[in-house]
Amino acid sequence: MKLSHEATTSFQKLYQEKCGVKLEFEEAKAMALEELKRFALIYKPIQIKDLDVFNKFSSEKNNN
Numbered sequence: 001m002k003l004s005h006e007a008t009t010s011f012q013k014l015y016q017e018k019c020g021v022k023l024e025f026e027e028a029k030a031m032a033l034e035e036l037k038r039f040a041l042i043y044k045p046i047q048i049k050d051l052d053v054f055n056k057f058s059s060e061k062n063n064n
Helices: 005-019 025-042 048-063
Strands: none
Touching (some): 005 025
């Protein structure tokens, strides 16, 4: 996985705004990549068949 210079500097700025800590560029890049890796581990697109099951369950629940 690679990050652009722009993505890294955006992460740096956001981190400083939210956490009050200014990160060096390389540290920000490493931290941003770790976050992306975590996100990739937990994110899975919802398949249409799963969405259909969810919608059916939700409509049955709302009708009761």
